[in-house]
Amino acid sequence: MSVKKKIMAAVSAMCLMSVVLTGCGAGGSEKTAEGDTASTELSGSISLAGSTSMEKMCEALSESFMEKNPGVTVNIEYTGSGAGLESLAADSIDIGNASRALKDDEKAGGAVENIVAIDGIAVITDKENAITDVSSEDLAKIYTGEITNWSELGGTDQPIVVVGREAGSGTRDAFEEIMDIADKCNYAQELDSTGAVLAKIAATPGAIGYVSLDVVDDTVTGMKIDGVEASEEQILSGAYLLQRPFVMATNGEISEQSELVQAWFDYINSDEGKEAIKGVGLIIPQ
Amino acid sequence: MKRNAIIEKIAHAVVLICALLAIFAVCGITLYMIIKGTPALKEVGVFDLIFGNVWKPTASEPMYGISYIILSSLMGTGLAILIGVPISVMTAVFLSEMAGKKIGNIVGGAVELLAAIPSVIYGLIGMMVLNPLMFHLEKMIYENDSSHQYTGGANMLSAVIVLAIMIMPTVISVTTSSLKAVSNDLRAASLALGATKEQTIFKTVIPAAKSGILTGVVLGIGRALGEAMAINMVAGGAVNLPLPFNSVRTLTTQIVSEMGYAGGLHRQVLFTVGLVLYAFIMIINFLLLKVRKAGAENGSK
Numbered sequence: 001m002s003v004k005k006k007i008m009a010a011v012s013a014m015c016l017m018s019v020v021l022t023g024c025g026a027g028g029s030e031k032t033a034e035g036d037t038a039s040t041e042l043s044g045s046i047s048l049a050g051s052t053s054m055e056k057m058c059e060a061l062s063e064s065f066m067e068k069n070p071g072v073t074v075n076i077e078y079t080g081s082g083a084g085l086e087s088l089a090a091d092s093i094d095i096g097n098a099s100r101a102l103k104d105d106e107k108a109g110g111a112v113e114n115i116v117a118i119d120g121i122a123v124i125t126d127k128e129n130a131i132t133d134v135s136s137e138d139l140a141k142i143y144t145g146e147i148t149n150w151s152e153l154g155g156t157d158q159p160i161v162v163v164g165r166e167a168g169s170g171t172r173d174a175f176e177e178i179m180d181i182a183d184k185c186n187y188a189q190e191l192d193s194t195g196a197v198l199a200k201i202a203a204t205p206g207a208i209g210y211v212s213l214d215v216v217d218d219t220v221t222g223m224k225i226d227g228v229e230a231s232e233e234q235i236l237s238g239a240y241l242l243q244r245p246f247v248m249a250t251n252g253e254i255s256e257q258s259e260l261v262q263a264w265f266d267y268i269n270s271d272e273g274k275e276a277i278k279g280v281g282l283i284i285p286q
Numbered sequence: 287m288k289r290n291a292i293i294e295k296i297a298h299a300v301v302l303i304c305a306l307l308a309i310f311a312v313c314g315i316t317l318y319m320i321i322k323g324t325p326a327l328k329e330v331g332v333f334d335l336i337f338g339n340v341w342k343p344t345a346s347e348p349m350y351g352i353s354y355i356i357l358s359s360l361m362g363t364g365l366a367i368l369i370g371v372p373i374s375v376m377t378a379v380f381l382s383e384m385a386g387k388k389i390g391n392i393v394g395g396a397v398e399l400l401a402a403i404p405s406v407i408y409g410l411i412g413m414m415v416l417n418p419l420m421f422h423l424e425k426m427i428y429e430n431d432s433s434h435q436y437t438g439g440a441n442m443l444s445a446v447i448v449l450a451i452m453i454m455p456t457v458i459s460v461t462t463s464s465l466k467a468v469s470n471d472l473r474a475a476s477l478a479l480g481a482t483k484e485q486t487i488f489k490t491v492i493p494a495a496k497s498g499i500l501t502g503v504v505l506g507i508g509r510a511l512g513e514a515m516a517i518n519m520v521a522g523g524a525v526n527l528p529l530p531f532n533s534v535r536t537l538t539t540q541i542v543s544e545m546g547y548a549g550g551l552h553r554q555v556l557f558t559v560g561l562v563l564y565a566f567i568m569i570i571n572f573l574l575l576k577v578r579k580a581g582a583e584n585g586s587k
Binding site: 052055078145148159160161162163166167168169170173182183186187188189190191192196199200203204205206207 | 341342343344345346413414417418421425432435436437438439440518519522523524525533535542543544546547548549552
């Protein structure tokens with residue numbers, strides 16, 4: 001598990017570097033040189049398909065991108081990571097969205113993994129809870145209903161109230177997928193927003209829940225997982241478990257793509273694009 | 287003379303168009319719900335959908351059983367009526383038969399205010415006050431039962447209590463006006479025969495106002511069945527059998543909570559859930575018409 005993780009982290013780090021380098025090298029200079037004239041000239045359409053979890057980010061990006069480039073239409077379909085990469089392999093779209101690292105056979109097919117953002121999930125408990133560190137095995141057992149009392153983990157005799165998100169939520173998707181407990185969770189409460197989960201955890205003694213990393217505040221305790229704190233640094237170093245990359249895969253390097261697609265990635269790597277990504281609660285890869 | 291006739295015609299047309307607009311809206315909504323709600327019925331299968339009890343719309347092998355959800359809606363509404371209606375009828379009796387002008391105004395005003403409170407406020411108070419109380423109760427009751435899944439107080443019972451309070455204003459106001467509409471001759475006759483005030487109220491006035499009270503109850507059922515926001519905040523939202531201390535999900539909260547990110551067949555099934563809810567509301571309205579008709583016939587006798 002951990003070896004795989006490290007390899008994954010290394011691979012993603014390398015890909016990141018290449019993205020950043022191409023972004024700075026080709027895109028950056030072009031942008032400063034041509035500036036506004038380039039953006040007015042662009043016209044046509046870009047098509048993306050894939051992960052449903054990336055919907056919020058894609059909508060935010062495409063909205064502001066199209067505002068900047070009125071001649072460009074960005075078409076995004078949310079068909080799921082696998083389906084998106086299949087469409088990319090079939091060359092029916094420009095960019096395949098995946099909310100996971102690409103598999104080896106997908107890379108062998110020519111898809112290049114451009115990580116545009118990292119989704120981090122924090123596990124939270126109420127302030128009174130003495131347990132602030134949980135192993136990933138125990139966490140999985142809590143969510144599948146095998147562990148039902150905090151005393152089983154060495155805490156006080158307090159029943160665990162398992163709080164989660166509704167089916168279809170990207171956070172739930174990610175959490176269950178990374179923990180490898182998809183569809184096995186036994187929720188006591190399914191709430192339909194991040195804010196509701198936060199409020200519920202803060203108000204309910206013995207409750208546990210998961211939310212996007214960026215919304216954790218001091219009304220709740222963000223738990224360590226396997227001894228690793230949930231923080232941006234730990235996520236970027238790859239040590240924190242509950243994270244996944246948001247990949248916009250292309251057939252071949254970005255520099256080989258059409259002018260439009262290059263402009264799209266330039267925009268994502270620009271300060272404005274990064275703001276849009278941060279705005280939906282994601283972490284910018286370094 | 288001619289001008290008046292033209293104005294008359296125009297007024298007639300305007301009124302007619304307004305009336306048609308309402309009909310158009312009802313027909314449009316009905317048609318939309320049927321068009322949007324039936325494809326999933328075909329795709330999942332009527333039996334699997336209505337009677338299946340596993341709701342796993344995003345699993346690799348999705349299951350779309352909504353029987354627990356339907357049951358939760360019916361149970362929640364039924365229990366809320368059971369708790370809310372007696373209290374409401376008693377309040378209405380107090381308001382129409384016993385209260386002096388001063389106290390009557392105060393209670394009546396309070397009931398009107400209760401009706402004006404937005405459902406999200408009911409939900410908020412339920413979440414912050416009722417749920418913690420329920421959690422204490424839950425811990426006491428299930429102390430030695432290791433198989434119980436603790437819900438933190440967000441359960442069926444909380445939803446029922448919130449609903450019971452929410453339907454009260456509707457039932458009270460309809461009941462009060464129907465009690466007030468009972469002719470004083472009846473009361474006088476009853477009292478003249480030697481009945482006490484209580485006997486008069488419960489044996490004469492309430493039976494005479496039966497159809498009005500029933501109308502209130504049916505309206506209350508409609509309100510309880512259609513409420514989404516408050517339930518969403520206090521009921522926990524996991525799909526379970528509707529037992530008092532289980533976290534439950536009703537037809538309305540099902541749509542509210544999952545519409546945001548649902549896609550494909552999952553989304554279509556949510557429309558079907560809407561269609562089921564719509565069917566229930568239609569049945570309630572049909573009952574309402576029947577009750578009113580019966581009441582009108584009684585009145586004319």
